[in-house]
Amino acid sequence: xxxxxxxxxxxxxxxxxxxxxxxxxxxxxxxxxxxxxxxxxxxxxxxxxxxxxxxxxxxxxxxxxxxxxxxxxxxxxxxxxxxxxxxxxxxxxxxxxxxxxxxxxxxxxxxxxxxxxxxxxxxxxxxxxxxxxxxxxxxxxxxxxxxxxxxxxxxxxxxxxxxxxxxxxxxxxxxxxxxxxxxxxxxxxxxxxxxxxxxxxxxx
Numbered sequence: 001x002x003x004x005x006x007x008x009x010x011x012x013x014x015x016x017x018x019x020x021x022x023x024x025x026x027x028x029x030x031x032x033x034x035x036x037x038x039x040x041x042x043x044x045x046x047x048x049x050x051x052x053x054x055x056x057x058x059x060x061x062x063x064x065x066x067x068x069x070x071x072x073x074x075x076x077x078x079x080x081x082x083x084x085x086x087x088x089x090x091x092x093x094x095x096x097x098x099x100x101x102x103x104x105x106x107x108x109x110x111x112x113x114x115x116x117x118x119x120x121x122x123x124x125x126x127x128x129x130x131x132x133x134x135x136x137x138x139x140x141x142x143x144x145x146x147x148x149x150x151x152x153x154x155x156x157x158x159x160x161x162x163x164x165x166x167x168x169x170x171x172x173x174x175x176x177x178x179x180x181x182x183x184x185x186x187x188x189x190x191x192x193x194x195x196x197x198x199x200x201x202x203x204x
Contacts, residue, residue, distance in 0.1 A: 058184040058201040066174035074104045079165040103169045106147050111163060124151050131159070147171075177203060 069075075079099045084092040097115035102108075107126030113119065121132040129144040129151055142158065144151045149170050155161050167173055187200040 052183045054181065054184045055186055057186040058203065061186070061199050061201050062177060062184065062203065063174050066172070066177065069168055069173045070171065072103075072105075074102075075169075076100075076102045077165075077168070079163075079168075081164045099163075099165070101163075101165060101169070103148070105171075107151075109148055109151070109169070122155075124148070129155065131161075 079101055080096065081099070082094055082096045084094050087093045095116040097113050097117070099111055099113040102110040107124070109122070109124040111122040113121070118133060118135045121134070123130045123132075124144055126146060127144060129142055131140045132138070140159075142154075145154055152163065152166050152170065155163075163169075167176055170176055182204060184201060184203040187202060190198050190200050192198075
């Protein structure tokens with residue numbers, strides 16, 4: 001989500017956990033298992049073809065949540081992220097990280113990440129950005145742009161690193177989500193986020 005320019009980073013849509021949105025991304029395929037002698041093979045049932053659609057209710061929810069995020073001068077949240085990396089044996093291995101994120105607009109950001117793999121820390125104070133790896137006791141320091149938006153782009157450009165929750169903390173969350181949006185639909189309500197009733201939508 002950037003105003004006036006677009007970050008060249010992988011797209012991670014629908015990260016609206018803070019403001020009553022649970023995001024569900026369902027991507028799956030049922031492969032037909034190999035046949036075995038003496039046993040009947042199973043046949044997967046193909047999923048019905050669905051035309052991409054953008055439902056007005058889903059857009060209304062995204063806009064309302066994005067407006068609240070954009071209006072927040074400061075916020076703190078925990079982001080749990082799962083991702084896959086190929087293993088030496090072939091099948092992908094899923095890793096999970098947990099980040100403690102503190103934001104103060106327009107130019108303060110702290111991200112402390114731990115989980116599967118080494119801990120990392122990132123700090124930005126409006127003039128300088130710093131990345132710290134405690135396990136190796138290594139630190140990298142560089143001059144930074146004057147805003148969080150520009151700094152997120154600088155991190156992508158200089159270190160090929162992005163934060164999956166960047167949609168939450170840029171100036172205009174909805175502008176970033178809506179850029180290239182092809183699919184958005186309303187799912188229903190959920191109570192899994194902090195016991196609070198939330199509206200669930202999916203976007204791509």
